[in-house]
Ligand SMILES: [Zn+2]
């Protein structure tokens with residue numbers, strides 16, 4: 001496959017192209033991902049480290065490696081705070097936050113991991129009312 005998928009942070013200063021097919025797409029409900037995302041789970045897409053081509057803003061990226069964690073890292077744009085792609089600490093994967101990608105990532109989630117750590121309000125949220133914009 002030679003498809004190229006583009007992505008950027010919220011302010012647009014960090015941007016890149018990611019080449020080829022993604023390998024895995026997991027939604028992680030661990031308490032660490034809740035902290036870093038500010039939400040119920042992190043949507044993480046995996047590929048190999050050689051697949052990323054940075055277009056801009058690499059120098060704006062701050063990396064936080066949680067000392068006691070084996071894999072967990074939080075990498076974000078220092079201007080807008082959005083999570084951006086990073087290479088896992090063991091060098092095995094490029095981890096791409098799904099929301100960083102512009103458009104369809106051409107892969108769908110295959111697993112909800114650390115499911116037992118999901119927040120107590122998550123199941124209720126799935127049955128809450130839906131609105132196209134803000135409720136009246
Ligand atoms: Zn930014």
Ligand SMILES: [Zn+2]
Pocket residue numbers: 028029030031032033034042114
């Ligand atoms: Zn997690």
